[in-house]
Amino acid sequence: MSKVIKLRKGLDIKIAGKAEPTIKTASDPDAYAIKPTDFHGLTPKLSVKAGEEVRTGEPLFYDKYNPAILFTSPVGGTVVSINRGDRRRILEIIIQPNGDAESLAFSKANPLDLSPEDVKAQILKSGLWPFLKRRPYGIIANPNEAPKAIFISAFDTAPLAPDYNLIVAGQESTLQTGINALSKLTKGKVYIGLAANGKSKNFEGLKNVEKNWFDGPHPAGNVGIQIHHIAPLNKGDIVWTINPQDILFIGRLFETGKLDFSKIIGLAGSEVEKPCYYKTKLGATISSLVEGKLKKKGNVRIISGNVLTGTKVSKDNFLGFYDSLVTVIPEGDKYEFLGWATPGLNKFSAGKTFLSSLFPKKEYILDTNMHGGERAFVLNGQYEKYLPMDILPVHLLKAILVNDIDKMEQLGIYEVVEEDLALCEYACTSKIKVQEILRNGINSMIKEFG
Structure with missing residues (x-):
């Protein structure tokens, strides 16, 4: 209704x-690029090599733990670079477009x-x-x-x-x-x-x-x-x-x-x-x-x-x-x-x-100046003004910091992701990295329960 x-x-x-x-x-x-770093919890496995020709819709990589999930090229062209970071983590697959390339x-x-x-x-x-x-x-x-x-x-x-x-x-x-x-x-x-x-x-x-x-x-x-x-x-x-x-x-x-x-x-x-x-x-x-x-x-x-x-x-x-x-x-x-x-x-x-x-x-x-550094995490009811949910955000974040899985469940971690608490981080007097803490908590939940 x-x-x-x-x-x-x-x-x-x-x-x-x-x-x-x-x-x-x-x-x-x-150039265009698909970045595995845009996807939380993804372990990518490459389907292409640098120098290969690809068509629009052709797989570039897939999820190691769920191979049915494919990540395809947004354009037809040549894979010019596969950039890696620390420990050979794949950062981006770059495609140079070719206007005449076919589409799947x-x-x-x-x-x-x-x-x-x-x-x-x-x-x-x-x-x-x-x-x-x-x-x-x-x-x-x-x-x-x-x-x-x-x-x-x-x-x-x-x-x-x-x-x-x-x-x-x-x-x-x-x-x-x-x-x-x-x-x-x-x-x-x-x-x-x-x-x-x-x-x-x-x-x-x-x-x-x-x-x-x-x-x-x-x-x-x-x-x-x-x-x-x-x-x-x-x-x-x-x-x-x-x-x-x-x-x-x-x-x-x-x-x-x-596509x-x-x-x-x-x-x-x-x-x-x-x-x-x-x-x-x-x-x-x-x-x-x-x-x-x-x-x-x-x-x-x-x-x-x-x-x-x-x-x-x-x-x-x-x-x-x-x-x-x-x-x-x-x-x-x-x-x-x-x-x-x-x-x-x-x-x-x-x-x-x-x-x-x-x-x-x-x-x-408005610029990006933080106007101060991180300081003590004070329980003052500030976050609740900016979160229209029946959740106690400070208590949830503290449960995450001590990795208390049971408390995380009870305090509503299943209902929130970073964007939901982003406003709390903006308004936070203590400059706490709320979104980073929340993602760490979510990763702990995934590790615990899958």
């Missing part, structure tokens, strides 16, 4: 530089006419399976498990987040095809969370889904928050999640029988000259998106993703597998004398420390 869920806890961080609702075509990248052919069919096994086999073979994530733990879904439901959030409330309503505009039929395919993967329901402010109009006509509307500040758009308020996870429960733009890949696969990894990326932030959206492909170079589009002054930090959960990258790096946003903000490489003692009219604060709290709609140029 559909309903409107109002959330009061949370915080909208007002950063200047939101992308304008215009879509342009990015310059053609000279797959079955063209209406997923509603196929069996669940056929739909699953097609998604696995095409390499689109890694877009499905498993809760608990936020890892790639296991095709041998049966989820009780699949959840989609049709909007993102993170700072400068991309507008999925704009991204899917004109592709509603393809989106519906993808939804139909997902409905074959579960005996339960496919849930979609919509924005109550009307910013999810292009999702409201979807069929084979149960719609719920959410109203509130960030993290209301996080799929984990929505799961908690619709069908909370208990021990033994498994659900899958997927981003709206990734559903389009699945829809195109079944509609055309070919099309085209996606729309938001380029935003105070250091972007004219923030807007760009059409490119999965794994494109960051330089193809930002070159010639940044302001000329000062050092900047480029982030693949949003400022709360994204990854710091350089122009020579590549777009993250799950990312639909590139953010550019000033680097926090300067110190401010007695900054805490100023009125702070141009400073944003999660609390009401500065006079800027009198102007709630004002946007700010």
